Amino acid sequence: MIGTDVFKITKTKNSKLASLDMDRLPFGRYFTDHMLEVDYENGAWGEVSIKPYQPISFDPSLAAIHYGQAIFEGVKAYKNKAGEVFIFRPEDNFKRFNISAERMEMPTVPEEIFMEGMKQLVKVDEAWIPEKHDYSLYIRPFMFATDEAIGVRPSLTYKFMIILSPTGPYYSEPMRIYAEEKYVRAVPGGVGFAKNAGNYGSSLYPSAEAKRKGYDQVLWMDAFEHKYVQECGTMNVFFIIGNTAITPSLNEGTILAGVTRDSVIELLKELGLNVEERRLSMDEIVEAYKKGTLREVFGTGTAATISPIKELAYKDFVMKFDVDKWTVAPDVKKRMSDIKEGNVEDSFGWLVKV
Ligand SMILES: *Cc1c(COP(=O)(O)O)cnc(C)c1O
Numbered sequence: 001m002i003g004t005d006v007f008k009i010t011k012t013k014n015s016k017l018a019s020l021d022m023d024r025l026p027f028g029r030y031f032t033d034h035m036l037e038v039d040y041e042n043g044a045w046g047e048v049s050i051k052p053y054q055p056i057s058f059d060p061s062l063a064a065i066h067y068g069q070a071i072f073e074g075v076k077a078y079k080n081k082a083g084e085v086f087i088f089r090p091e092d093n094f095k096r097f098n099i100s101a102e103r104m105e106m107p108t109v110p111e112e113i114f115m116e117g118m119k120q121l122v123k124v125d126e127a128w129i130p131e132k133h134d135y136s137l138y139i140r141p142f143m144f145a146t147d148e149a150i151g152v153r154p155s156l157t158y159k160f161m162i163i164l165s166p167t168g169p170y171y172s173e174p175m176r177i178y179a180e181e182k183y184v185r186a187v188p189g190g191v192g193f194a195k196n197a198g199n200y201g202s203s204l205y206p207s208a209e210a211k212r213k214g215y216d217q218v219l220w221m222d223a224f225e226h227k228y229v230q231e232c233g234t235m236n237v238f239f240i241i242g243n244t245a246i247t248p249s250l251n252e253g254t255i256l257a258g259v260t261r262d263s264v265i266e267l268l269k270e271l272g273l274n275v276e277e278r279r280l281s282m283d284e285i286v287e288a289y290k291k292g293t294l295r296e297v298f299g300t301g302t303a304a305t306i307s308p309i310k311e312l313a314y315k316d317f318v319m320k321f322d323v324d325k326w327t328v329a330p331d332v333k334k335r336m337s338d339i340k341e342g343n344v345e346d347s348f349g350w351l352v353k354v
Contacts, residue, residue: 012052025168064144070197080342134169174310235299236261
């Protein structure tokens with residue numbers, strides 16, 4: 001166990017906090033006073049430093065930029081009414097981070113560095129956590145290859161960092177999306193289950209195409225038949241049919257195992273719905289829509305929590321939903337924010353105190 005003495009903490013003398021407008025916090029735009037940084041070389045992680053937020057500089061041959069060994073996580077911290085600070089399910093992000101690391105042939109990060117480092121950093125910048133409803137501190141751990149040499153091979157050196165961004169309500173208009181039948185995000189045996197930078201780079205063109213066609217996002221389909229649902233943009237997706245919630249299973253390794261997805265599954269069960277994790281075809285969805293049993297469709301992820309989908313197109317068929325009449329998605333969203341913000345008992349044990 002690494003003790004807190006291994007964390008070398010250097011505090012800034014010039015806090016930017018006073019210049020922050022706590023009422024206007026668009027997602028991912030402002031960063032706190034400090035960051036965590038630790039380097040991996042000669043097969044071991046070095047000293048962990050928490051220091052003033054600052055640029056980092058590299059040689060143009062930096063391996064990560066050329067060959068893509070780069071992974072990340074997204075976590076949120078909250079302050080309750082008593083001013084206590086909690087992080088939502090960080091152990092799940094820690095485990096997923098190392099699953100991504102292994103798939104990308106990168107070293108795993110020890111729990112002490114990831115978990116204790118995150119807590120220490122959040123503590124140092126505690127004053128940056130907004131206390132208002134729907135506000136939080138977004139935590140971004142990431143790791144990338146730092147060898148300075150050209151040539152395709154796993155890097156021998158890496159940098160792990162954590163940065164923090166105070167964020168306001170991620171107000172998400174109900175989305176209009178379509179089932180993507182040309183471009184694919186992930187294939188069995190590929191990297192769809194990893195939170196690696198390349199997955200996002202390759203998704204930008206299809207997402208931009210969707211916007212050019214007047215939609216908000218694409219619904220990714222399986223790579224072979226383009227008919228089984230995977231996920232929506234960077235969110236997992238749920239379909240409420242009758243009294244059953246269906247979400248694609250993780251078995252094929254083609255979707256990200258979302259922490260929000262897992263939490264929503266628990267909350268749906270609590271609401272009395274049956275939850276099925278399985279293959280789901282667009283034909284089945286269209287059939288349910290035509291029968292009038294397809295009630296709600298929504299995406300789930302840390303940034304937006306739950307994003308209603310008000311329109312879903314498949315080939316020439318368009319399914320439309322009256323989002324204002326929904327009950328499941330709003331109930332789950334409310335229950336989730338009540339737990340996160342400490343308004344109700346955390347009966348699932350999801351909160352980790354800082
Ligand atoms: C991060 C992410 C999600 C959501 O995961 P959460 O842990 O719920 O934030 C879903 N899909 C993709 C592709 C993602 O990158």
